[in-house]
Amino acid sequence: MRSAILIAVAATIAGLSTWGTSEAKTSAKHYPAAPKKPVTDEYHGVKITDDYRWLEDLDDPATKKWLDAENAYSRAYLGKLTARRSILARLTQLYTRGPKYFGLTARGDLLFAMKDQPPKNHAMLVVMRSPGDPVTERVLVDTDALYPQVPTAIDWYSPSLDGRLVAVSLSERGSEDGSVHVFDVATGKRIPDVVPRAQYPTGGGDLAWNKDGTGFYYTRYPQGNERPGEDANFYQQVYFHRLGTPPGRDTYVIGREFPKIAEIAFETTDDGAYLLASVANGDGGEFAHYLRGPEDTWTQVTRFSDKVVAASLGKDGRLYLLSRDNAPRGEILTLPLSDPVLARAETIVPASTAVIDYFEIGATGLYVVDVVGGPNEVRVFDLAGRAAGQIPIHPVSAVRDLEPLASGGVLYSNQTYIEPVAYYLYDPATGVSTKTALAVTTSADFSDTEVVREFAVSKDGTTVPMNIIRRKTIKLTGQNPVLLTGYGGYGVTESPGFDDWLRLWVEQGGVWVTTNIRGGGEYGEEWHQAGNLTRKQNVFDDFVACAQFLIATGYTSPAKLAIEGGSNGGLLMGAAFTQHPELFRVVLSHVGIYDALRTELSDNGEFNVTEFGTVQDPDQFAALYAYSPYHHVKDGEKYPAILFTGGDTDARVEPMQSRKMTARLQVATASKLPVLLRTNPNAGHGIGTALEYQLSDRADELAFLLDQLGMKYRPPGKTSTKK
Numbered sequence: 013m014r015s016a017i018l019i020a021v022a023a024t025i026a027g028l029s030t031w032g033t034s035e036a037k038t039s040a041k042h043y044p045a046a047p048k049k050p051v052t053d054e055y056h057g058v059k060i061t062d063d064y065r066w067l068e069d070l071d072d073p074a075t076k077k078w079l080d081a082e083n084a085y086s087r088a089y090l091g092k093l094t095a096r097r098s099i100l101a102r103l104t105q106l107y108t109r110g111p112k113y114f115g116l117t118a119r120g121d122l123l124f125a126m127k128d129q130p131p132k133n134h135a136m137l138v139v140m141r142s143p144g145d146p147v148t149e150r151v152l153v154d155t156d157a158l159y160p161q162v163p164t165a166i167d168w169y170s171p172s173l174d175g176r177l178v179a180v181s182l183s184e185r186g187s188e189d190g191s192v193h194v195f196d197v198a199t200g201k202r203i204p205d206v207v208p209r210a211q212y213p214t215g216g217g218d219l220a221w222n223k224d225g226t227g228f229y230y231t232r233y234p235q236g237n238e239r240p241g242e243d244a245n246f247y248q249q250v251y252f253h254r255l256g257t258p259p260g261r262d263t264y265v266i267g268r269e270f271p272k273i274a275e276i277a278f279e280t281t282d283d284g285a286y287l288l289a290s291v292a293n294g295d296g297g298e299f300a301h302y303l304r305g306p307e308d309t310w311t312q313v314t315r316f317s318d319k320v321v322a323a324s325l326g327k328d329g330r331l332y333l334l335s336r337d338n339a340p341r342g343e344i345l346t347l348p349l350s351d352p353v354l355a356r357a358e359t360i361v362p363a364s365t366a367v368i369d370y371f372e373i374g375a376t377g378l379y380v381v382d383v384v385g386g387p388n389e390v391r392v393f394d395l396a397g398r399a400a401g402q403i404p405i406h407p408v409s410a411v412r413d414l415e416p417l418a419s420g421g422v423l424y425s426n427q428t429y430i431e432p433v434a435y436y437l438y439d440p441a442t443g444v445s446t447k448t449a450l451a452v453t454t455s456a457d458f459s460d461t462e463v464v465r466e467f468a469v470s471k472d473g474t475t476v477p478m479n480i481i482r483r484k485t486i487k488l489t490g491q492n493p494v495l496l497t498g499y500g501g502y503g504v505t506e507s508p509g510f511d512d513w514l515r516l517w518v519e520q521g522g523v524w525v526t527t528n529i530r531g532g533g534e535y536g537e538e539w540h541q542a543g544n545l546t547r548k549q550n551v552f553d554d555f556v557a558c559a560q561f562l563i564a565t566g567y568t569s570p571a572k573l574a575i576e577g578g579s580n581g582g583l584l585m586g587a588a589f590t591q592h593p594e595l596f597r598v599v600l601s602h603v604g605i606y607d608a609l610r611t612e613l614s615d616n617g618e619f620n621v622t623e624f625g626t627v628q629d630p631d632q633f634a635a636l637y638a639y640s641p642y643h644h645v646k647d648g649e650k651y652p653a654i655l656f657t658g659g660d661t662d663a664r665v666e667p668m669q670s671r672k673m674t675a676r677l678q679v680a681t682a683s684k685l686p687v688l689l690r691t692n693p694n695a696g697h698g699i700g701t702a703l704e705y706q707l708s709d710r711a712d713e714l715a716f717l718l719d720q721l722g723m724k725y726r727p728p729g730k731t732s733t734k735k
Contacts, residue, residue: 296622
């Protein structure tokens with residue numbers, strides 16, 4: 013099968029005479045000047061020269077001048093695309109929909125939730141009495157109203173155990189640099205307490221209230237002179253804040269022994285007697301768990317080497333653990349909170365062919381969310397581990413939020429690529445699920461659309477799934493515009509998700525394809541480890557195999573194939589088009605990693621060493637250098653049209669990555685296709701970005717995509733045609 017695909021791809025490429033035409037024209041001589049200032053480093057005897065090291069320093073006036081010029085150049089280019097205005101109007105129409113709820117938390121008879129309600133720029137925090145009765149809903153925190161002058165987002169929230177107070181982390185301009193604010197639930201008024209430095213990317217942040225709501229445990233980053241300089245955004249520890257006292261008097265609790273790249277999350281029992289702290293060792297998938305008991309003493313229950321990747325406190329006085337020790341697809345263990353010794357844990361859900369993604373503990377049941385190559389299934393067990401059936405969900409769908417209620421039922425969200433998210437209430441006594449009022453209503457009608465699961469064969473023979481979202485009437489002529497996307501990292505599963513913009517792409521005759529490549533968690537920890545550290549090239553090979561499959565089977569051709577990815581997916585984009593520039597016509601790459609040798613020097617980069625590796629290790633350096641996109645740009649190569657995007661406040665991926673890659677490609681490419689860089693001063697990595705900026709940015713990207721693929725925008729009801 014693979015040889016047939018390669019032959020078909022080669023034949024298609026050989027038959028290409030031109031890349032087509034574009035509405036806006038560009039030439040390398042018109043790009044802002046980026047002089048070469050070579051700096052040479054040596055790694056394990058290998059000397060490597062970097063011509064654009066100077067672009068790493070945004071405080072340098074020369075860098076700022078160059079970046080301003082790049083943004084002006086891109087804005088002028090994108091502004092000439094006549095379809096952009098119509099695309100923005102259509103996106104605005106599609107996103108004028110009913111509210112979307114997420115991040116539910118139950119406290120007694122109160123239900124807290126995040127509510128995304130366009131045209132609001134940011135999601136609000138609301139509270140209601142019942143998921144089936146949103147008439148009781150009240151807005152607690154609306155950052156658009158509270159901070160109209162500065163874009164401000166809610167990073168996360170935590171209600172007190174009695175539901176009387178709620179703590180909220182707020183950050184500005186998409187920075188994820190959050191301080192905790194406290195609100196009275198009954199009145200919605202803020203109380204004076206503000207605790208700084210509780211949240212920062214990538215370590216994140218969290219908070220857990222004490223039993224009587226007089227204070228809370230929270231994640232704190234170094235303050236003042238505790239760890240000066242570059243260590244300020246590491247060494248996350250646990251502190252306790254008592255309401256009414258200044259943060260400077262908060263008391264240290266635990267964490268000085270945690271690693272520099274610790275990422276801490278909390279959970280408490282309903283009565284506040286036990287506090288669980290889950291500590292990640294960076295982003296590579298290693299976890300340790302610490303339990304604080306009624307006597308205010310801490311016990312380390314698991315260590316990084318134990319391969320317990322999740323833990324949760326039951327309502328029955330027990331601790332439940334998801335272990336991947338000799339069980340890469342996962343098994344669930346339990347042990348008493350009063351005697352939390354891992355060696356004596358009991359297995360209640362043994363390992364099977366199912367890959368356990370996560371689980372939740374209800375009053376009477378255990379809900380296990382499995383991932384099956386990307387989509388989810390949900391198994392139900394009693395607390396002794398006896399199987400009790402499955403929760404009914406849509407086929408090829410995702411369950412991303414599952415919240416047990418005091419009544420014994422469980423709320424869960426379910427969505428597909430073409431069915432918007434809705435919350436359902438599952439009754440374990442009857443096995444019946446009922447759709448609640450917490451369901452998105454949208455004008456995006458996908459009745460003409462279908463989802464097809466296909467499989468490609470990668471370079472080493474591995475079978476790789478992909479999900480193809482297409483019109484039911486599609487003809488496989490090889491001329492369909494296809495947008496192919498992927499991620500492949502950190503054990504993150506690319507599960508089905510609904511997004512309104514996709515309707516516009518389908519209306520224009522486009523096909524959207526998501527891939528479940530290695531590096532993710534679609535088939536368990538083995539699938540993840542097959543695509544991390546020195547095995548990262550497998551991720552890129554899988555993605556390329558999916559592209560070759562789409563060409564060989566008649567979905568598209570290189571002249572009609574676009575790719576898109578962000579963050580780790582931006583690294584994927586860079587590797588894909590530098591290794592196979594002949595396969596792709598357009599690249600949309602967001603907040604990406606391109607210089608793999610310098611990544612670990614940024615704050616976020618150090619958290620990623622457990623996933624990518626380090627240049628300090630000879631073998632890991634060799635792997636990083638072998639695929640580092642920045643170092644594999646070739647002068648005179650014909651590269652696709654590329655739009656790089658990013659946010660100036662991004663602290664997850666250092667924005668210098670996009671600056672350097674843009675400069676290198678603009679001078680190197682011989683295709684005369686545009687290489688653009690567009691950054692947003694009011695956005696970061698994308699989390700917490702205001703809706704108005706999201707829509708404007710997406711309009712840029714889709715206008716660029718249609719233009720480069722030779723598609724003329726058609727209003728809804730008409731299919732896009734060639735120009």
